[in-house]
Amino acid sequence: MSDNRKLNELTDEELIKRFQETNDLEAYQILVKRYKDPLMNFVYRFVGDRDVCSDIVQDTMIKFYLNKDSYREFAKFSTWIYTIAGNLAKNELKRRRRRSILSLTNSDEDKQIQVEDKSFLPPDRITDSQIKNDIIQKALMKIKPVYRQMVILRDIQGLSYEEIAEITNVSLGTVKSRINRGRNQLQKLLKNIYNE
Secondary structure, three states: OHHHHHHHHOOHHHHHHHHHHHOOHHHHHHHHHHHHHHHHHHHHHHHOOHHHHHHHHHHHHHHHHHOHHHOOOOOOHHHHHHHHHHHHHHHHHHHHHHHHHHHHHOOOOOOOOOOOOOOOOOHHHOOHHHHHHHHHHHHHHHOOHHHHHHHHHHHHOOOOHHHHHHHHOOOHHHHHHHHHHHHHHHHHHHHHHHOO
């Protein structure tokens, strides 16, 4: 038990090193617990679908497990795991885009395009904060993915500009510019929603 408490006190980087060197599954599980919820929030905000989000985070943890040796000490662990999740989320968006193009051009009359109605909120979830959250999420889904990712990482996940530059593999200036553009697009969308 005291060993487990000691493990919980280790930094992310110390835990991944221990997992790499000794294949200590407890170290892996602690990292999964630390990052599961923040990654769920990040991916959900990026793709806008809870089921898909859950699958992406699970795939992220599997990739982390299988590719643990590709992590290098010079980078923060958080940067590495967010990069994995971000890449999987971007791939999902690309896959959706291809699928929707195929669906729209499909001439088979039996198949219809189904659009999920997310506007209904069950009574137990009708709160002011939930409604605002849903409005913000809908607005986020309308801005370009390249800007959306930056805004989520900065304003929702609270990462530094430097961490975002590392995760997205773009320059610091580009990060700041994209965050600014994303915020501007989001503000315009939210202003339109609140003025309706």
